[in-house]
Amino acid sequence: MTTPEHAGTALPVNLHAYEAVAHERLPRMVYDYYAGGANDEILLRESRTAWDDVRIRYRVLRDVSQRDLATTINGHRLEWPVMVAPMAFQQMATPEGEVATARATAAAGSGMILSTLSNRTIEDVRAASNGLVWFQLYIYRDRGVTAELVRRAERAGCTALVLTVDTPILGRRERDLLNRFHVPSEFAAPNLGVDMRATLGAQENMSSALAQFILHHWDAGIAWKDLAWLRSITSLPIYVKGVVRDDDAVMALEHGATGIIVSNHGGRQLDTAVPTARALGEVADAVQGRAEVLVDGGIRRGTDVLKALALGANAVLLGRPILWGLAANGEAGARHVLQLLRDEVDLAFALAGVRTPAEATRDLIAP
Numbered sequence: 001m002t003t004p005e006h007a008g009t010a011l012p013v014n015l016h017a018y019e020a021v022a023h024e025r026l027p028r029m030v031y032d033y034y035a036g037g038a039n040d041e042i043l044l045r046e047s048r049t050a051w052d053d054v055r056i057r058y059r060v061l062r063d064v065s066q067r068d069l070a071t072t073i074n075g076h077r078l079e080w081p082v083m084v085a086p087m088a089f090q091q092m093a094t095p096e097g098e099v100a101t102a103r104a105t106a107a108a109g110s111g112m113i114l115s116t117l118s119n120r121t122i123e124d125v126r127a128a129s130n131g132l133v134w135f136q137l138y139i140y141r142d143r144g145v146t147a148e149l150v151r152r153a154e155r156a157g158c159t160a161l162v163l164t165v166d167t168p169i170l171g172r173r174e175r176d177l178l179n180r181f182h183v184p185s186e187f188a189a190p191n192l193g194v195d196m197r198a199t200l201g202a203q204e205n206m207s208s209a210l211a212q213f214i215l216h217h218w219d220a221g222i223a224w225k226d227l228a229w230l231r232s233i234t235s236l237p238i239y240v241k242g243v244v245r246d247d248d249a250v251m252a253l254e255h256g257a258t259g260i261i262v263s264n265h266g267g268r269q270l271d272t273a274v275p276t277a278r279a280l281g282e283v284a285d286a287v288q289g290r291a292e293v294l295v296d297g298g299i300r301r302g303t304d305v306l307k308a309l310a311l312g313a314n315a316v317l318l319g320r321p322i323l324w325g326l327a328a329n330g331e332a333g334a335r336h337v338l339q340l341l342r343d344e345v346d347l348a349f350a351l352a353g354v355r356t357p358a359e360a361t362r363d364l365i366a367p
Contacts, residue, residue: 011336012328014344015300015321018337022093022327029179030092034323036175037267043275044267047298050275054307055366059353067349069342071357073292073315074160074237074258076132079109080342081357082305085263085296085317086136086162086241088117091187093326094333096120099128100326104334106131108342113162113317114191116149121190126156136162136241139226141219145193150234152191159237162261163230166242168220170211171269181210192217224255231256239294244279246286249293259292266297266319277307281362284312302344306352309360 012018023031037044069080084105091097098112098120105112111132114125126133135153140146153161175181183189194217219226231238237258242265243249249260262276262283276297284293295308296317308316318341325333354360 014340015337018321018324018328018333022324026093026327029181032175032179033181034320036173037271038171038173038269039271041267041271043264043271043273046275047264047267048300050277051298051304051307054277056303056307056352057364057366058351062353062355064350064353064355067346067355069345069349069357071315073132076111076159078111078132078315080345081309081315082110082341082345083132083315083317084110084112084322085319086113086115087319087323088115089119089183089187090323090326091119092184093323094330096330098125100331101322101334102129102133104331104338105129107335108338110338116191117189118191119187119189122152122156122158126158133158134160134162136164138164138167138218139222139230140217147233149191149193154234154236160239160258161234161236162239162241163227164241165222166263166265166269167218168222170214173268176210224251227252227255227257243283244274244276246282249283249286253287253291257291259294260287261317262293262295264297280308280311280313302341302348305345306348306354306360307365309357310362310364312362
C-alpha cells in the first residue's frame with residue numbers, strides 16, 4: 001500500500017506517531033475538533049494516563065507458542081477483541097470517510113459503530129463491509145426521527161444499536177469555540193433525519209455550530225423510560241454507551257439494554273469525570289456476566305487492550321487513532337493503525353502468559 005511519510009521513516013511505528021502525521025496534514029479546525037476535549041481537557045489527558053497507571057501481573061511458563069485473539073461479540077466472531085468507536089464527520093479526514101473505515105475494519109477482522117453524525121449514509125457504509133456494523137444514535141425531541149433512523153439501520157443490515165446517553169447537551173469544547181467549528185459545506189450529514197445545515201450556519205453566543213444543532217434537536221429530557229421505549233420499537237440488540245457507574249449499568253439492563261459501553265465520550269463532555277480505566281472494573285462487577293461490556297477512552301497500546309479484558313471488558317473500542325490513520329493515508333492508513341494495534345495485542349498476550357481473551361482475567365491486574 002502507499003505509505004505516509006513522517007520524520008524520515010516509511011511508516012509510523014505506533015498509534016502516537018500517526019497522530020503526529022495527522023496533526024501536520026489536517027486543517028487546524030478539523031484536527032482540534034477530532035483531538036479536543038472539554039474545558040481544561042483534564043479528563044482527555046487522564047483517559048490516556050489512567051491506562052498507564054494499571055500494572056500487569058504477568059504469568060510465566062504458560063506455553064504461549066500458540067495464541068488465538070478471536071472473540072465473539074453479539075454472536076459475531078471478531079478476529080481480535082477490538083472494534084472502532086463511533087466518530088463523527090470522517091470525510092474531514094479522508095474523502096471516502098466512513099466507507100474507508102468500514103472497509104478497513106472488515107479487512108482487519110474487526111467491526112465498527114457508525115455515528116449518527118457520519119458523512120456517509122448508513123446504506124453505503126453497510127454495503128462497504130462484510131463485517132460487523134452497528135449504528136449509534138441519539139434520541140431526538142421528535143421521536144419519529146429517531147424511529148425512522150432505527151428502521152433505516154434495520155433495513156441496511158446493522159446488527160445492533162448503540163444509544164449514546166452521556167450527551168443530553170454538548171460539553172464545552174473550547175477549541176471548537178475558538179475555531180468557530182463548522183462542518184465544511186461540501187460534506188453532508190445524511191443520517192440525521194433533519195436539516196443540519198440550517199442550524200450549523202449560526203454560531204450564536206460563541207457556541208460552536210454543532211452545539212447549536214444539538215440544542216435544537218436532541219432531547220435533554222431523556223430518561224430511563226426512553227431506553228425502554230427504544231427497546232419497544234426494535235428487535236435489534238441495544239448497547240448503552242456512556243456509562244461509568246455500577247448502578248447506571250444495572251439500571252440499563254433493567255430497562256432493556258443488551259450490553260454496556262463504558263465511555264466518557266472521549267473526554268469531550270464532563271471534564272474531570274472518571275477515566276474509563278478506573279470505571280470499568282466497577283461496571284463489569286455489577287453486570288456479573290449478564291451482558292457484554294465494552295470500553296473506550298484512551299486506548300493506544302496493545303497492553304491497554306489486555307488490561308481492559310482483564311478488568312472485565314469483552315472487547316474495546318478504538319477511537320481517534322482511526323481518524324489519524326484516515327488523515328495520513330485513507331483506508332490504507334486506517335488498516336495500518338489496526339494492524340499495529342493487533343500486533344501489539346498479540347505481543348502483550350504472549351508476554352503476559354495469555355493465549356486467548358478468556359485467559360485475560362482479573363488476577364493479571366496488580367492491586
